[in-house]
Amino acid sequence: MxxxxxxxxxxxxxxxxxxxxxxxxxxxxxxxxxxxxxxxxxxxxxxxxxxxxxxxxxxxxxxxxxxxxxxxxxxxxxxxxxxxxxxxxxxxxxxxxxxxxxxxFAFYQGMDAYAKVADDDMMSFYMTDFLCRQFDAFFMKPLGLDKHPELIKDYFGNYEKLIYLAQTDDPELDKVAEKAAALLGLAYERRSTDFxxxxxxxxxxxxxx
CATH class of the missing domain: 3.40.50 (Rossmann fold)
Structure with missing residues (x-):
């Protein structure tokens, strides 16, 4: 051979x-x-x-x-x-x-679209598909919020809204984002951005x- x-x-x-x-x-x-x-x-x-x-x-x-x-x-x-x-x-x-x-968070929305909302979003906390999948690993555990939820106000008290920039249509990720907004005491908005x-x-x- x-x-x-x-x-x-x-x-x-x-x-x-x-x-x-x-x-x-x-x-x-x-x-x-x-x-x-x-x-x-x-x-x-x-x-x-x-x-x-x-x-x-x-x-x-x-x-x-x-x-x-x-x-x-x-x-x-x-x-x-x-x-x-x-x-x-x-x-x-x-x-x-x-x-x-x-x-x-800007290029997912598209720079032209982001320019129109940047000022209004100043007090908003952005999440993406990745951050929904990794919410516990990236936020809850590193910040100690899983054991000390009283710290939520210290970390997120200046935010007014959680905006989920969705790259895909995944009901499970939607649930994570909605739950996160409720946990952090923030208003919730979902924007479908694709990539x-x-x-x-x-x-x-x-x-x-």
Whole structure:
């Protein structure tokens, strides 16, 4: 039997998306939806959502690693996400682009739509599909609210409304969001966003790769 040698994919022909772990499922959904077979995904820890100071240095290392592996086309699945411009400095150094906007809550709604509601949403607490799935792991346990519910007012007392930005139509996630709003003592609103600007953002990046 003649054995054929497996060749490693040519990374120069691929688009590597380095994204926040909070949007991994959505990036893969867009990849499948648009048939972006040449798109590959790697993620930084979702926990960086709470530690934005870690995003820029971790991204710097991730891009350097990707370049060393031969990736020429890289796109970043982050908005500024609380880095105060530090992420953009890293991306400028490497010549890499990212999703436009201040955070994923903005690009999920679409930047034009977000601009119209940003001021009114100032006192709103956003949730996404990911945050509904991980509500206990990301909020209840880390903040100690599972054992000390009296702390809810300390953490969420300045909010007036919980807005669930729904990427999918999942009744179970709806229940989580509604329950969270009741638990936090907030008014509730659901907005169906689909993937917002993530879809055209990834499509443009893939077309340019």
């Amino acid at each position: 003649v054995k054929t040698k497996k060749t490693k994919p040519n990374q120069t022909d691929r688009l590597l998306v380095i994204a926040c772990g909070m949007i991994a499922r959505e990036v893969l959904a867009v990849k499948e939806q648009l048939g972006l077979d040449h798109l590959e995904l790697t993620c930084l820890p979702a926990e960086f959502h709470f530690h934005p100071d870690r995003i820029a240095p971790a991204m710097d290392k991730a891009i350097e690693k990707a370049r060393a592996e031969g990736y020429e086309h890289i796109f970043v699945g982050y908005a500024d996400c609380g880095t105060g411009g530090l992420l953009d400095r890293v991306l400028e150094k490497h010549g890499v682009e990212r999703m436009a906007g201040p955070h994923c 917002g600007d993530l879809t055209p953002g990834l499509a443009r990046a893939a077309a340019n790769a």
